Structure formats: structure tokens, C-alpha cells
Amino acid sequence: MKFSYFVLSSFAALAAAANHHLPREIGDFCQAPDGVGTCQKTSNCNGISYPNNYCPDDPANVQCCVPKKCSAPYADSLCRHTNQGCSGGSFKSGHCPGDSSIQCCVKSAENNKPSCSNPAENTCSFYPDCLEKQAKCGADGYPLGYGLKYCKKFTNARPKFTAAGKAWITKTMLCLQRNLIPYATGEKSATCPKIKEFAFGTHPGCYVSSGVCALPPQDWEVVISTVSIKELFGSIDALKATLETAGNCVEFYEWLIKRGIIKLIDKVEDTAKSVWKKITDWF
Known part of the structure; x- marks a missing residue:
């Protein structure tokens, strides 16, 4: 228990270093200047794609993709690099972080209607009507x-969440x-x-x-009661990737350890030891 917490706490200080040394794969968790994202092909990135070595x-065409919403009055649109294009819409400057190369991609009213290429917030129909x-x-x-199963579960559990939790569900x-x-x-x-793996x-x-x-923590309780921690992250490797880079998640993992929830996953401590060895070997 003490060892696991020590490792998790250490990740907070070493997250930045780890992010630049450990290999990534498509779909893996990554940390960019404007938030957390996943490594995606630039053509599939719905957000800001960072060309740096994240x-x-x-x-070269696999970069850290961070979904970042624009500021008002385009809060329903996403920020993108202008070199990614804005299919079905146009760029608006001054509503995104970063330099002038990152702008808000605002779709026309017609192109912004819910569809398989533009899922609507707080709905689950995308899974049966589009993906399936x-x-x-x-x-x-x-x-x-x-x-579909867990989309419905989280939708049904929505009343149990705080305002922050409800916003998290939507996002x-x-x-x-x-x-x-x-x-x-x-x-x-x-x-x-392969679709499942992705x-x-x-x-x-x-x-x-x-x-x-x-x-x-009250929202964490609802999350864990809705989906198991193993299903939440998909696999031990996914949990490992998060541990390696998400320094801001230390309190969440401390809570999981104290609740004994993280013990439900096999080899977590072995994974932590392995990651810790990799990190210490760099110095």
C-alpha cells in the first residue's frame, strides 16, 4: 500500500519527463500544453493536434490530439490547427489558446446537425445507428x-452526479x-x-x-459503481499509461488505493515497480 502511494506521488513530479521518454501508440494517453489527449493520426484528430514530440x-502523422472547446460564442465548436482544415465550416480567430495557427472550427448550421460525423451531446444513438x-x-x-451499454448506464446515473460530474459525463x-x-x-x-481495441x-x-x-470523491463513487475500474481503463496497459503521465491524477489513485478498489486489478504494483525502474534509470 505504502509503496503504491509512493510511486503514484512520484509520478506527479516526474510526469513531464516520463511523457517525453516512454513510447506511445495510437490511442495512448498523452500530455500536451493545453491538456490531456490521446495519440492519434492527424487526419482523425477532433481537436488540437500537437506536432511536438508528445x-x-x-x-510524424501521429500526434497528441487534445479536444479543446472554443470560447463563447462558439462554445460548442472545437479548436483546431488551421493546417488540419475545417471541413464543412470556417475558422474563427481569437477563441482558442495558443498562437494564430490554432483557431475555432465553426461548422455551418446545416453541417452542425447531429449525424454520424457529428454526434450530439448526451445521446447514445451514435452506437446503434452509426457505429453498429x-x-x-x-x-x-x-x-x-x-x-451503448455504458452510455445508457451513465445517462441513467446522471442524476446522482454533482454539477461537475454531469459536465464530465457530457464531455x-x-x-x-x-x-x-x-x-x-x-x-x-x-x-x-480491432475497433474494440482502438x-x-x-x-x-x-x-x-x-x-x-x-x-x-462523491462523483468517483458514482463512476466506480457504474463501471468497474478495469472497464474504465480497458486494460492494465491503459492503466499503466495513465499512471506514467497523469501527475494530476495522484489524488484519484490515492482514493482508489484507500478504498481497496485498485486491488481488484492484478499486477498493478508490479506495473508500478516496472515503471518506476524505467524512470529512475533515466537519471
Whole structure:
């Protein structure tokens, strides 16, 4: 117990160093100047794509993709690098962080209607009507067996959350769906196992970038009662990736340890020891 907390606390101080030394893969969690994101191909990034080395050892077209909403009056739109283009809309300057190369991509009213390429907030129809319709993975596949199932669970649990928790649900649901747009529209094709693998790879980034680590403990209680910690992060590797880079999640993991929840996952301490050895070997 003490060892695990020591490791988690140490990650807070060493997160920046770890982020630049550990290899990343598509879907992995990454930390950029304007927030937490996932390593994605620039063509699939629904947000700001950072060309810096936040996804080490990946091809040049795989960068840290951070979903960042524009400021008012375009709060429903996303910030993007101008070199990514703004299909179906136009760029508006002065509503995003960073220099003039990062602007708000505002879609026209017609193009901004909910669709398979533009999921609506707080809805679950994307999974059966778009992703499953395109992928045909069946009742046990990711679209229906996980995506739709837990989208409905979180929707039903919404009244139990605080205002911050409700905002987190909205952001997370939309983030998860937006990451799957290429598979739902047919822009990309893959087997059902590959879609599931990709989808789970985006979970940590969506949960964390949407603010799970900043939620009050009462919301964490509802999250864990709605989806198990293993399902929350998808795999031990996904949990490991989060531990390596999310220094701001130390309090969340301390809470998980104190509650004994993190013990439900095998080999967490071994993973922490391994990561700690990698970090100390750099110095």
C-alpha cells in the first residue's frame, strides 16, 4: 500500500519527463500544453493536434490530439490547427489558446446537425445507428456490448452526479463517440476486435481530459459503481499509461488505493515497480 502511494506521488513530479521518454501508440494517453489527449493520426484528430514530440517513436502523422472547446460564442465548436482544415465550416480567430495557427472550427448550421460525423451531446444513438450499423459487430461487439451499454448506464446515473460530474459525463460521452467517427462513417474500416481495441485505447484520454481526476470523491463513487475500474481503463496497459503521465491524477489513485478498489486489478504494483525502474534509470 505504502509503496503504491509512493510511486503514484512520484509520478506527479516526474510526469513531464516520463511523457517525453516512454513510447506511445495510437490511442495512448498523452500530455500536451493545453491538456490531456490521446495519440492519434492527424487526419482523425477532433481537436488540437500537437506536432511536438508528445507521442515519441510514432510516425510524424501521429500526434497528441487534445479536444479543446472554443470560447463563447462558439462554445460548442472545437479548436483546431488551421493546417488540419475545417471541413464543412470556417475558422474563427481569437477563441482558442495558443498562437494564430490554432483557431475555432465553426461548422455551418446545416453541417452542425447531429449525424454520424457529428454526434450530439448526451445521446447514445451514435452506437446503434452509426457505429453498429457500419461495423455489424453484434450484441457482444463494442458498439452495442460496451459503447451503448455504458452510455445508457451513465445517462441513467446522471442524476446522482454533482454539477461537475454531469459536465464530465457530457464531455466524456462526446469524446468517446467522436474518436470513433471514422469507423462509424466508413472513412476507416476494421475488424470488430480491432475497433474494440482502438476504442478502449481512447478511454483513458477521454476520461482524464474530460476531468475525472478533478471530480469530487462523491462523483468517483458514482463512476466506480457504474463501471468497474478495469472497464474504465480497458486494460492494465491503459492503466499503466495513465499512471506514467497523469501527475494530476495522484489524488484519484490515492482514493482508489484507500478504498481497496485498485486491488481488484492484478499486477498493478508490479506495473508500478516496472515503471518506476524505467524512470529512475533515466537519471
